[in-house]
Amino acid sequence: MAEKYLVRLEDEDVSFEIEPDDGGFRVRREGSEQWSWARLERIGDSNLHVVLLDHHPIEIYLERRRGGVYATVGRHIFDLDVGPWRPPGTRTGPRDGTQSRAARIIAPMTGSIVEVRCEPGQTVEAGEVLLVIESMKMNNELRSPSDGIVASVPVKPGQRVNAGDLLVALEAGEG
Amino acid sequence: MFNKILIANRGEIALRIVRACGDLEVPSVAVFSDVDRVSQHVRYADEAYHIGPADARLSYLNGEKIIEVARQCGADAIHPGYGFLAENADFAEACMDAGLTFIGPSPESIRMLGDKIAARELAKSVGIPVLEGSPEVHSIDEAMALAESIGYPVMVKAAAGGGGRGIRHVLSPEEFPGAAARAIQEAQAAFGNPAIYLEKYLHDIRHIEVQIIGDQFGNVVPIGERECSIQRRHQKLIEECPSVAVTPDLRRALGRAAVRLARAANYHNVGTVEFLLTESGDYYFLEMNTRLQVEHPVTEMTSGVDLVKDQILVASGEELPYDEVELLTRGWAIECRIVAEDPFNNFLPSVGRVVLAREPAGPGIRVESALYDGMEVTPYYDSLLAKVTAWGRNREGALNRMKRALNEFRLVGVATNIPYIQQVLDLPDFREGRIDTGFLDRHEVKPDEHLAELREVSEIAALLFVTAGDGVRNGNGSASNGHPGAAQSSWREQMAGIGSRRGMGRWPRSI
Numbered sequence: 001m002a003e004k005y006l007v008r009l010e011d012e013d014v015s016f017e018i019e020p021d022d023g024g025f026r027v028r029r030e031g032s033e034q035w036s037w038a039r040l041e042r043i044g045d046s047n048l049h050v051v052l053l054d055h056h057p058i059e060i061y062l063e064r065r066r067g068g069v070y071a072t073v074g075r076h077i078f079d080l081d082v083g084p085w086r087p088p089g090t091r092t093g094p095r096d097g098t099q100s101r102a103a104r105i106i107a108p109m110t111g112s113i114v115e116v117r118c119e120p121g122q123t124v125e126a127g128e129v130l131l132v133i134e135s136m137k138m139n140n141e142l143r144s145p146s147d148g149i150v151a152s153v154p155v156k157p158g159q160r161v162n163a164g165d166l167l168v169a170l171e172a173g174e175g
Numbered sequence: 176m177f178n179k180i181l182i183a184n185r186g187e188i189a190l191r192i193v194r195a196c197g198d199l200e201v202p203s204v205a206v207f208s209d210v211d212r213v214s215q216h217v218r219y220a221d222e223a224y225h226i227g228p229a230d231a232r233l234s235y236l237n238g239e240k241i242i243e244v245a246r247q248c249g250a251d252a253i254h255p256g257y258g259f260l261a262e263n264a265d266f267a268e269a270c271m272d273a274g275l276t277f278i279g280p281s282p283e284s285i286r287m288l289g290d291k292i293a294a295r296e297l298a299k300s301v302g303i304p305v306l307e308g309s310p311e312v313h314s315i316d317e318a319m320a321l322a323e324s325i326g327y328p329v330m331v332k333a334a335a336g337g338g339g340r341g342i343r344h345v346l347s348p349e350e351f352p353g354a355a356a357r358a359i360q361e362a363q364a365a366f367g368n369p370a371i372y373l374e375k376y377l378h379d380i381r382h383i384e385v386q387i388i389g390d391q392f393g394n395v396v397p398i399g400e401r402e403c404s405i406q407r408r409h410q411k412l413i414e415e416c417p418s419v420a421v422t423p424d425l426r427r428a429l430g431r432a433a434v435r436l437a438r439a440a441n442y443h444n445v446g447t448v449e450f451l452l453t454e455s456g457d458y459y460f461l462e463m464n465t466r467l468q469v470e471h472p473v474t475e476m477t478s479g480v481d482l483v484k485d486q487i488l489v490a491s492g493e494e495l496p497y498d499e500v501e502l503l504t505r506g507w508a509i510e511c512r513i514v515a516e517d518p519f520n521n522f523l524p525s526v527g528r529v530v531l532a533r534e535p536a537g538p539g540i541r542v543e544s545a546l547y548d549g550m551e552v553t554p555y556y557d558s559l560l561a562k563v564t565a566w567g568r569n570r571e572g573a574l575n576r577m578k579r580a581l582n583e584f585r586l587v588g589v590a591t592n593i594p595y596i597q598q599v600l601d602l603p604d605f606r607e608g609r610i611d612t613g614f615l616d617r618h619e620v621k622p623d624e625h626l627a628e629l630r631e632v633s634e635i636a637a638l639l640f641v642t643a644g645d646g647v648r649n650g651n652g653s654a655s656n657g658h659p660g661a662a663q664s665s666w667r668e669q670m671a672g673i674g675s676r677r678g679m680g681r682w683p684r685s686i
Contacts, residue, residue: 003642009630018642036635046548049636051632071633071637072588073629073632074625074629075594080633080637082637082642109524109525110554114360135524136526136556138524140523
């Protein structure tokens with residue numbers, strides 16, 4: 001009899017059925033008719049694993065954390081919770097779904113501000129360059145993720161910033 | 176030959192030079208900053224000395240300190256690699272004054288060719304075509320008047336430039352003041368010299384460069400061309416040797432021109448003469464780089480020459496061991512630069528820890544890198560992680576090997592441009608060799624098509640990992656419980672048919 005689990009990724013719960021089968025596991029994802037066969041092997045003492053999924057070997061880097069796993073495959077890092085299955089009503093739903101109408105442009109890396117091309121009160125369009133930040137000897141343009149009005153720019157040219165620092169706060173424009 | 180060579184650089188090129196020293200059986204000395212204490216160039220060298228903090232200005236650019244270390248450790252030569260002090264004439268001179276050999280051309284040659292405007296004049300004087308351009312200018316108004324007379328579009332370049340910095344492509348007078356201001360600012364920041372100059376901009380051109388090497392007896396030999404048209408923001412991304420656009424006649428003409436320029440500059444050691452090549456086969460001198468080039472492996476793969484070893488030989492006063500007629504090139508080589516930049520996020524640099532690095536190998540593949548598991552990619556230095564070079568009997572063979580190699584490359588922890596390079600290698604125009612310097616601007620990054628599949632793989636892997644590891648399942652199918660042997664023995668390959676619901680090839684094989 002298959003056991004049921006919930007895998008949560010980015011506020012989305014997906015239930016899986018899983019049962020031992022022929023040295024591996026049969027796995028069925030919620031909403032799928034068919035079962036997949038999968039087995040996970042660890043490579044030596046590293047966190048590198050190979051998952052043999054329907055006979056396709058895929059290398060994946062898995063790091064355990066409390067209640068789940070960080071999985072790196074390709075260029076993607078997935079932060080996954082894994083827990084026993086619960087009926088949908090009792091699950092914690094996605095975090096407040098209403099989109100915040102403000103946007104924050106955060107320093108994507110440590111570097112120094114070369115140029116600030118916006119000022120508070122200015123109306124900007126999605127894709128417009130707001131700042132230029134230098135890191136690894138390269139100037140990188142940071143663009144506005146959406147249309148809006150610049151609420152604040154707490155940095156100045158020449159200033160060193162750390163990854164995660166707030167560079168520009170945006171408010172949604174009219175309408 | 177030298178008693179001991181100090182390597183004034185870091186990363187893959189420092190390691191490359193350590194290896195050349197090993198081939199010559201000359202002891203190598205590494206220098207390192209705070210953040211490079213356990214770097215590969217340090218661990219593989221015969222001796223290593225700390226020279227300062229992460230900030231390159233206080234370590235890898237600190238010529239005085241480096242010369243002091245060289246004298247104390249008994250080194251009699253300094254190899255600058257590329258970047259940092261490689262094209263610094265004052266440093267080359269300081270080495271000489273300290274009784275050390277600078278492995279590179281003379282300070283006079285570096286100075287003459289490093290001044291981009293003087294280099295143009297020199298090229299003109301030996302009959303090499305140059306693009307219409309301006310002298311050095313310091314004000315935007317002055318520059319704008321000159322741009323009018325040259326005619327748009329124009330390139331604005333840093334007079335002390337190199338490495339693609341401080342370059343702006345300007346289409347119209349409206350754009351000019353802003354672009355020129357930015358070029359001046361970038362030139363000041365990068366080279367400490369705000370002077371700029373202008374050059375006519377040509378469409379549909381290739382960037383072709385000629386490798387040369389000269390000894391101190393006046394022998395100068397060209398070692399073929401490199402095709403470097405695949406550039407993003409003036410940074411080379413893919414280089415080839417030879418070029419599909421260069422006929423034997425053109426190769427001879429470019430080689431002769433490069434040698435004439437080198438002779439006029441009294442040049443010895445390795446150097447690269449860069450040209451622009453139009454569709455109709457006209458070529459124009461661009462600049463000469465007075466150092467070893469990042470993309471030197473493609474020349475080495477096709478010519479069999481070891482440029483780093485040979486530049487050490489000629490610097491030590493030996494005669495070139497070959498002349499042009501003895502050099503035979505064979506096959507085709509392609510190099511891709513793997514950098515820590517996220518192609519799906521506007522190519523922003525990606526810093527962090529490389530938790531896992533497994534480089535490709537196999538027939539025809541050469542990897543130059545200083546990667547290791549646990550390496551920190553810091554914001555202090557350039558973002559180059561590795562250079563993958565593939566050799567094949569012909570271009571198609573080299574390309575196919577490159578695609579295979581990039582599929583094999585495993586890098587976990589930082590984003591890289593590998594998926595983007597894979598897209599470029601698959602473009603029909605690239606496969607056909609129809610490329611020019613605007614190629615990458617016309618081919619934007621396509622969205623990542625494998626996200627949904629990779630997400631599902633990671634869900635299943637996480638499920639197996641957690642359930643087996645927590646002892647929820649008995650784990651006889653999973654090695655995560657620490658008994659890989661048991662798991663292996665239960666393996667039976669009779670599952671064909673089950674679950675091949677989407678057919679072979681569904682799961683992307685790259686990590």
